[in-house]
Amino acid sequence: MRHKYFAWSFDDGLEQDKKIIPIMRQYGMGATFHLNSGLYGDKTYEGRIGNLGFTETPAARFHPKAFHLVPYVPHFRIPEDEVVQVYEGFEVASHTCTHANLARCSEEQRRAEIGNDVKALSQKFGYPVTGFAYPYGAGAKESRAALQAAGVAYARVVTTDTSFRFPADPLSMPMSSWHLSPKTFERLNAFFQADPGEDDLFFLMFAHGYEFDFNTKESNWDKFQRICEAVARQDDVICCSIGEAFRMHREG
């Protein structure tokens, strides 16, 4: 019997996750949260153009008057002493120690950014961290050896693939949709109607919690809730973390 899996993927370990998690619990959603172990409690503001965050300004240098031309939302990371409690019941995965652009790192830096983050998160959360998301979606080609050395089994990039198949290369795993895409519901409906046939199907929804604060037509808290509602209505879709989807897919 083939199955359909649905997982959310959130990056950066943000304060908005505290608002996301109760909604996810309400709708029985599963998710993987990609954290930077070297940036707990870090505070910046994220400016947007359209629906996309494009620049971060440290909170210490942020003055609303100086930034009045560009809409900004808080990009505050959860402090270290709160993370274990906040993410209870959800998968935590790596996003490098310091949100490094891995395409611009030396091999030594890549091994430190990935290896030390996986180790720190595994220690803190008490289970082996095996998931990863590339900051800025960059460096998949260059990071393969460092990811394998750290025991990473799957790593998310930021390209989109709507075949709803498990990725041929788990270390370069595309998303099925970024929640803020105008095509999100169209893609969801295609997934809901798809017949797994010979192989399992997998829908990976990508988001940053701060994007819901944009409050634009395509990126807002109401849309987040409507996505959860639509997925929860599907009796044949299994909601889980990315790691659980891979495990269940592997074990059949």
Ligand SMILES: [Zn+2]
């Ligand atoms: Zn990130």
